Amino acid sequence: MRKYTTVIGLEIHAELLTETKIFCACKNTFGDAENSSCCPVCIGLPGALPVINHRAVELTVAAGLSFGCEISRYTVWDRKNYFYPDLAKAYQISQLYAPLCIGGGVTVGGRFIRLNRIHLEEDAGKLIHSRGGVKIDYNRAGVPLIEIVTEPDLRSAEEATEFVERVRRTLVYAGVSDGKMEQGSLRVDANVSVMPEGTDVYGTRTEIKNINSFRFIKSAIEFEAARQSELIESGGRVVQETRRYDEASGETFSMRSKEDAHDYRYFPDPDILPLIITDADVEKIASGLDESPEKRLNRYAGYGISAIDCETVLANKIIADFFDAVVAGGIEPTEAVNAVKGELMRCFNAAENKDGLPVSAEDFIKGLKLVAEQKISRNGFKESVNHMFFERKSLDAVLEEYKLVIKEDRGLIDGAVAAVIAENPKALRQYKDGDQKVFGYFVGQCARLLKGAAQMSTIQAVLKEALDKA
Numbered sequence: 001m002r003k004y005t006t007v008i009g010l011e012i013h014a015e016l017l018t019e020t021k022i023f024c025a026c027k028n029t030f031g032d033a034e035n036s037s038c039c040p041v042c043i044g045l046p047g048a049l050p051v052i053n054h055r056a057v058e059l060t061v062a063a064g065l066s067f068g069c070e071i072s073r074y075t076v077w078d079r080k081n082y083f084y085p086d087l088a089k090a091y092q093i094s095q096l097y098a099p100l101c102i103g104g105g106v107t108v109g110g111r112f113i114r115l116n117r118i119h120l121e122e123d124a125g126k127l128i129h130s131r132g133g134v135k136i137d138y139n140r141a142g143v144p145l146i147e148i149v150t151e152p153d154l155r156s157a158e159e160a161t162e163f164v165e166r167v168r169r170t171l172v173y174a175g176v177s178d179g180k181m182e183q184g185s186l187r188v189d190a191n192v193s194v195m196p197e198g199t200d201v202y203g204t205r206t207e208i209k210n211i212n213s214f215r216f217i218k219s220a221i222e223f224e225a226a227r228q229s230e231l232i233e234s235g236g237r238v239v240q241e242t243r244r245y246d247e248a249s250g251e252t253f254s255m256r257s258k259e260d261a262h263d264y265r266y267f268p269d270p271d272i273l274p275l276i277i278t279d280a281d282v283e284k285i286a287s288g289l290d291e292s293p294e295k296r297l298n299r300y301a302g303y304g305i306s307a308i309d310c311e312t313v314l315a316n317k318i319i320a321d322f323f324d325a326v327v328a329g330g331i332e333p334t335e336a337v338n339a340v341k342g343e344l345m346r347c348f349n350a351a352e353n354k355d356g357l358p359v360s361a362e363d364f365i366k367g368l369k370l371v372a373e374q375k376i377s378r379n380g381f382k383e384s385v386n387h388m389f390f391e392r393k394s395l396d397a398v399l400e401e402y403k404l405v406i407k408e409d410r411g412l413i414d415g416a417v418a419a420v421i422a423e424n425p426k427a428l429r430q431y432k433d434g435d436q437k438v439f440g441y442f443v444g445q446c447a448r449l450l451k452g453a454a455q456m457s458t459i460q461a462v463l464k465e466a467l468d469k470a
């Protein structure tokens with residue numbers, strides 16, 4: 001069998017983080033009671049008129065700037081006509097002829113993957129299939145959605161997966177989308193074709209619709225590329241069509257023949273005025289953008305943090321923002337990364353709610369400074385972060401409640417030191433014979449007995465004095 005190269009182009013749909021929907025004042029939320037966030041506009045009642053939500057336009061421009069796109073200064077809206085029960089007015093307001101963002105790209109593993117465009121449109125409602133029949137929830141109808149369309153530059157399922165992760169991360173950092181694939185905020189359509197290795201003529205492509213997890217992107221593309229190359233090898237021909245990925249079987253199935261733009265009878269929407277975007281508008285949006293993950297990566301590398309640690313911190317913006325706050329609070333970056341990676345992320349990974357952190361950076365910094373001053377032990381710090389995180393208490397409250405501050409009770413320390421020396425005559429002899437290494441053993445035994453009730457430096461000093469006298 002000949003070898004084949006896989007050619008992939010993606011369409012990534014990302015819901016925007018606006019307060020309200022794109023053409024009405026309904027709330028843009030996830031998980032509310034079915035059809036509780038709807039109005040005549042978003043369910044398409046006759047005579048209801050749409051009004052553009054400018055925040056959605058700003059976020060689309062922010063996405064475009066993050067990917068180095070050219071921002072259109074004049075944009076219009078088109079009606080894409082088709083009938084489906086989740087689309088009550090039988091057309092979707094989208095942008096075919098004048099998308100908001102043009103060009104741009106994302107570098108993945110050293111290769112530049114070109115974007116064709118990013119346009120803004122409205123999401124459709126959601127069909128809920130159950131045994132009793134099909135229900136329709138229109139809460140999602142009219143949620144602002146951007147579609148990021150790539151050129152067919154991706155060459156493997158892994159590369160496509162990595163690309164989507166990069167795009168997701170950039171959108172989250174720019175505050176454009178929450179990027180939650182499990183809630184459908186980010187959905188991927190993959191256009192896949194194959195061509196014999198060494199040739200450069202693209203084969204016929206199929207489109208796999210609505211892939212909703214990173215794992216499925218990889219397996220769906222791999223299955224489809226293998227299916228096409230086997231088909232060609234056995235003398236068959238790939239048909240241009242839309243396919244569905246079945247998660248249970250790991251296979252793709254034909255849904256319908258692929259439609260072209262003219263099938264949708266696009267025409268300019270007469271209800272919405274064209275939009276003019278000025279240089280000042282673009283500059284304002286650019287100046288409000290948070291530092292991109294790529295820029296943060298460079299900054300972190302300058303701190304002397306390992307590449308793996310940089311990726312660990314950057315993988316979640318909540319963690320990265322917290323890390324930045326800890327460094328800004330005067331903690332050495334290498335110390336901060338260890339503490340964030342260790343104490344904080346242990347709790348974060350175990351937490352159910354990952355929408356925020358219940359520990360303030362101020363308390364975290366204060367705790368680390370107390371460790372440096374030997375007022376609490378490292379273990380005491382770890383314990384206090386755990387209590388702060390899961391009991392939602394302040395550092396002061398936790399230190400008080402769990403008695404984590406080192407007391408430095410001299411009588412207690414003297415007693416522990418005497419007891420440890422008395423219990424270890426053999427080690428004492430070794431020490432007296434000049435074996436310095438055994439000192440560490442004594443320190444460890446005393447620390448265990450004192451359980452954080454004394455500073456390390458005090459234990460060492462008292463112990464040294466006692467050993468020399470013994």
Ligand SMILES: [Zn+2]
Pocket residue numbers: 021024025026037038039040041042043142
């Ligand atoms: Zn509405």
